[in-house]
Amino acid sequence: MEARNPARTATVAQVQQMSHSRIPHLPAREQCAQTWAQSLARPRPGTGLARGLPGNAVCKAPPAPPRRSPAGSLTQLQVPSRSARPCSLGFAKGKGVGTNMAEDSRGGPTCSWMGDSQDPVPGSGGYNFPEYEIPEVNTRAFHVGTIGELWRGRLRGAEDLSLKEPRAPELPGCPGDAASDPGDAAVARDLDCSLEKAAELRAVCSLDKLKCLEEGEDPEAIPEDTELVTLGIRKRFLEHREETITIDRACRQETFAYEMESHAIGKKPENPANMIEEGELILSVNILYPVIFHKHKEHKPYQTMLVLGTQKLTELRDSICCVSDLQIGGEFSNSPDQAPEHISKDLYKSAFFYFEGTFLHDKRYPECRDLSSTIIEWSESHDRGYGKFQTARMEDFTFNDLHIKLGFPYLYCHQGDCEHVVVITDIRLVHHDDCLDRTLYPLLIKKHWLWTRKCFVCKMYTARWVTNNDSFAPQDPCFFCDVCFRMLHYDSEGNKLGEFLAYPYVDPGTFN
Amino acid sequence: MAMGTPPGLQTDCEVLLSRFQETNSVGFEGFAELWRSMKFATVFSGKMRNLEKNTFTKEALALAWRYFLPPYTFHIRVGGLYLLYGFYNTQLCQPKQKIRVALRDWDEVLKFQQDLINAQHFDAAYIFRKLRQEKAFHFTAMPKLLSYRMKKKIQRTEVTEEFKDTSDRVMKLITSDVLEEMLNVHDHYQKMKRKILADNSLQEKAISLIKDDFFDTIKNIVLEHQQWQEDRKNPPLKPKDGEETREERSQETERCERAESLAKIKSKAFSFVVQASKSRRHRQVKLDSSDSDSASNPGQTQAAKKKRSRQTLKSAGKKAPSRNKGHERSTRKEEKSLRLSMPVIKEEEENGSCSEQEFTVPKRRRRY
Numbered sequence: 044m045e046a047r048n049p050a051r052t053a054t055v056a057q058v059q060q061m062s063h064s065r066i067p068h069l070p071a072r073e074q075c076a077q078t079w080a081q082s083l084a085r086p087r088p089g090t091g092l093a094r095g096l097p098g099n100a101v102c103k104a105p106p107a108p109p110r111r112s113p114a115g116s117l118t119q120l121q122v123p124s125r126s127a128r129p130c131s132l133g134f135a136k137g138k139g140v141g142t143n144m145a146e147d148s149r150g151g152p153t154c155s156w157m158g159d160s161q162d163p164v165p166g167s168g169g170y171n172f173p174e175y176e177i178p179e180v181n182t183r184a185f186h187v188g189t190i191g192e193l194w195r196g197r198l199r200g201a202e203d204l205s206l207k208e209p210r211a212p213e214l215p216g217c218p219g220d221a222a223s224d225p226g227d228a229a230v231a232r233d234l235d236c237s238l239e240k241a242a243e244l245r246a247v248c249s250l251d252k253l254k255c256l257e258e259g260e261d262p263e264a265i266p267e268d269t270e271l272v273t274l275g276i277r278k279r280f281l282e283h284r285e286e287t288i289t290i291d292r293a294c295r296q297e298t299f300a301y302e303m304e305s306h307a308i309g310k311k312p313e314n315p316a317n318m319i320e321e322g323e324l325i326l327s328v329n330i331l332y333p334v335i336f337h338k339h340k341e342h343k344p345y346q347t348m349l350v351l352g353t354q355k356l357t358e359l360r361d362s363i364c365c366v367s368d369l370q371i372g373g374e375f376s377n378s379p380d381q382a383p384e385h386i387s388k389d390l391y392k393s394a395f396f397y398f399e400g401t402f403l404h405d406k407r408y409p410e411c412r413d414l415s416s417t418i419i420e421w422s423e424s425h426d427r428g429y430g431k432f433q434t435a436r437m438e439d440f441t442f443n444d445l446h447i448k449l450g451f452p453y454l455y456c457h458q459g460d461c462e463h464v465v466v467i468t469d470i471r472l473v474h475h476d477d478c479l480d481r482t483l484y485p486l487l488i489k490k491h492w493l494w495t496r497k498c499f500v501c502k503m504y505t506a507r508w509v510t511n512n513d514s515f516a517p518q519d520p521c522f523f524c525d526v527c528f529r530m531l532h533y534d535s536e537g538n539k540l541g542e543f544l545a546y547p548y549v550d551p552g553t554f555n
Numbered sequence: 556m557a558m559g560t561p562p563g564l565q566t567d568c569e570v571l572l573s574r575f576q577e578t579n580s581v582g583f584e585g586f587a588e589l590w591r592s593m594k595f596a597t598v599f600s601g602k603m604r605n606l607e608k609n610t611f612t613k614e615a616l617a618l619a620w621r622y623f624l625p626p627y628t629f630h631i632r633v634g635g636l637y638l639l640y641g642f643y644n645t646q647l648c649q650p651k652q653k654i655r656v657a658l659r660d661w662d663e664v665l666k667f668q669q670d671l672i673n674a675q676h677f678d679a680a681y682i683f684r685k686l687r688q689e690k691a692f693h694f695t696a697m698p699k700l701l702s703y704r705m706k707k708k709i710q711r712t713e714v715t716e717e718f719k720d721t722s723d724r725v726m727k728l729i730t731s732d733v734l735e736e737m738l739n740v741h742d743h744y745q746k747m748k749r750k751i752l753a754d755n756s757l758q759e760k761a762i763s764l765i766k767d768d769f770f771d772t773i774k775n776i777v778l779e780h781q782q783w784q785e786d787r788k789n790p791p792l793k794p795k796d797g798e799e800t801r802e803e804r805s806q807e808t809e810r811c812e813r814a815e816s817l818a819k820i821k822s823k824a825f826s827f828v829v830q831a832s833k834s835r836r837h838r839q840v841k842l843d844s845s846d847s848d849s850a851s852n853p854g855q856t857q858a859a860k861k862k863r864s865r866q867t868l869k870s871a872g873k874k875a876p877s878r879n880k881g882h883e884r885s886t887r888k889e890e891k892s893l894r895l896s897m898p899v900i901k902e903e904e905e906n907g908s909c910s911e912q913e914f915t916v917p918k919r920r921r922r923y
Contacts, residue, residue: 172659173696181701190696193658197665202688209690234672234680244681252587253641255596262647263602266594272563277601293604301606308650329702342704450701468702471695476650 173449181450184399187470188443191324191352194472204321206475296492304488312480319479324352326442327469330363332491333461334551343464344491351484352443352470356403360394360437360455362485367461369549376510376545379529380537387458394457396437396465399446400430403437414456495552498524500531505550513543522548558610560618564598568618568638569715571595575634576718583678586637596645605648612652615642617699622718623667624660631718632667633679640682643691653693654686660698729777734770741770 173182173190198204230241256262265278284291293301312318331345350359368388375381393411396403402415415434422429447453447467455463473479478486495505499521506522513521515531523531532540571589578585590596603611619642622635639654646652656664671680686692748762766772 174659179699179701181703182697185696190658194661194694197661198694203690203692203694209688230681230684233684234677236675236677240677241681244677248583248640248678248682248685250644252583253590253596253645255591255594255645261600262597263600265601266597269597270593271595271598272566273561273598274563274601276563281601293606297604297606301604301609304606304609327700345702449697450703452703466701466703468700469695469697471655471693474653474693475690476653 176448176451181448184446184448187324187326187352187445187447190470191322191443191472195322198472204472206319206321206473206479208475299492300489303490307478307480307483307486307488309476310478310480310483312482317480317482319351319473319477319481321473323473324443324470325473325477326350326352326467327488328359328485329466329468330455331464331466332493332551333365333367333463334493344493345466345489346487346491347468347489349478349484349486349488350442351473351481353441354484355439355441356396356437357405357407359442359485360396360405360457362487363455363457363463364554365457365461365463366549366551366553367458369553370458371547371549374544374546376532376543377539379508379533379545391458393459394437394455397454397456399448399453401433401435403435403440405437407438414459490554493550493552495550496522496548498522498527500524500527505553506548509546509548511544511546513545514541515543558614561611561614564615564618567593567595567598568622569718571638572622572631572634572718575637576628576630581630581633581676581679583637583682586634590637590641595641599645599647603647608648609652612642612646612648615646616652616654620654620656620698624663626714627718629670633671633676636679636683640686643686643689651691654691655693655695655698657695657698661694725777725780729773734774734777737773738770 172193173185175181176183195204202209224242224245227238227241227245230236230244231238234241234244236244265274265281269275269278283289326349328348328350329345330348331343334344348359348362368386370387372387372390392405392408393414394405395413395415397415402413402419404413404415405411413434415432419432419434421427422432449467449470451466453465453467455465478484498504498506499516499518501524504524504526507525508523508528509520510516510523510528510532511520513519513532528545532543532545534540571593574589575586578589598615599608599612616639619635619638623632623639624635625632627635643651643654668680668683671683744765745767751762
């Protein structure tokens, strides 16, 4: 065996050289000789060879944290034998909801997130990474809170999670200090290089290496001799506009949209207790409008809200502005001055969310009913191919507790029959540039601009009344603003003239 | 507001990256020089209003991010990192648009960072560290926002062929760890055998079931493969002599040369047919000329040419042995009825280096 050693050493070195030659200029690593016995004793990441050799005991054991059941924190609702693993995720309980989980006494049948409709944790290597179910369209179901956990676990110790403003990396006005900078020591430590090298790197990679314009040149002007295709296209576009004398200004919709997107950026709360903690998750939720106009059949209009992982579902529910909440029932042609006593929002308080086989009802008020019972009965009456639906209380759950698919349509239903499709589009960690005031969440960042119906008479004001069977009106139904309505239908004493039916009207564009 | 990748931006990025790839260095200086020469920061100019600026910048960062992840080659990935750095710092949005990184990609990113440090590519490692320090990243669940818009044509992100790292299949399987283990196993086996022989004095022939030098052979095969990969990559790209020559050359002539070299390679590959081994002597391969395809229309666009060459080689490609399992070497010879790009090892002779430098395109066909 001894004679073979030099040859073998050379072989091993050659092998290592070969595999590392893809990465250029690599200094030679030390050789790590392992015996067969050693490799047996220690489970190693699977190799093709290890699997193929007969009778070997090396098994594929990627270093994975203990596998979590997809139910996460909700396992306590299950029959105890189901989940052997204690769940150590304190975050998932949300604030102030913790004790509710264990009690089954409230709210109907126990909520099961581990229902058969779930597709638990495919993940690569045992992690609960969200993966595409339909590529580029939506993911498989996963636990929201886990995403936060996984990220926080990976970023712990580094500065990435912090919400403090980062130290300005390049302090302007001290060129003379090129030789020394306190950051250099940290660089040298992290990159395992010398202090001089760190200083050199700072110079070589500085931002002015990226400057493409001279001093005084307008950054918005397209250079004449550009070779960039992008600019060529943009230039042609601008030139075309000049030729056709098209004035390109921001219309109010664009200004409105931009304002919505950016109005809350960087806001800090006055009361520090309202500051969002680092590591918090922000979900971006699209809520589609229930209006069904023909022109919307390709792209349904929607509004986008940002919501925190630790917020309850009820908070989102309360912040959804839907015009059907403001409807006033009743015919008021005889008493137009009688201020409507109740808007629908006050009268019909029931609502539910539907996520992954579970209906989550708002049970905060005694008059809230279970709107989904009809659906559940329907589904169970025959074998319709849907799994068993569950019900739960909306106020018991935060977004961190949910199992959802990203990009998949779910439902929000209120007022009995006003249904909104809800899509969760994104989940990410909070960043110091975000709005950090938790009282502002759920935060509306995108809203569809709906054209309001104007009064038929003046064509200026938004309609507030709609009439049927109206002898004064040229069409049925006809819309009027308040002033025109009274002028047309009532005399100066307020007596009703003619025959008509009048209903208060709330335009969907009211929230613009 | 869904924009999709802005028109022309991908072309520009790929021009920059391919020029960067041709400089044989991964240092930031080289990249910065190219960046300045192309005045790349001006992609943001043109008086875009706020909303459009935001969307454009987001798309630009998403585009650059793609080049930072596998399956691109190491060089391109470093270029992608520099491109991200460039876009992030020269954008005109206030506050800056961030770079989205999804959970499933983060481990790969960290591994890349570690590779950079180990290989002492300090520029790239420093720049990544700097981006992280500047909080340039948004840590997300998925790379893109998913809103269930049923677009008629879902934009498929295509991987640019030239930048793709093609060596992976074989190298991933036969890594240095694997080979070391093989060697260990082999040694151990030999030791055990000798022990048994010493004890029982069985005929050595009776338990001579393997080739004693199979490890060396495997190693040589893999080394050759790697060498072939290297050589295949380098000849089509002319080595850089000086800055001026490279910049003067236009895209069209590059394509012509490429098409011609492809055609040449193809005709060379298909003109030679190997002798099948003795056990399959009744199934010798006959050469069928397919001259219609070779060296025709060099003026055709690159994409069309590649597609055609892919199609014509499809039948050949299917017969290529797709796996190089070391200990199942014997099965390989069954698949070698048609001579393809890999060097052939006949069972009877132990020639470790019949390396013909013939390459064809089938390898490139594989999409990951």
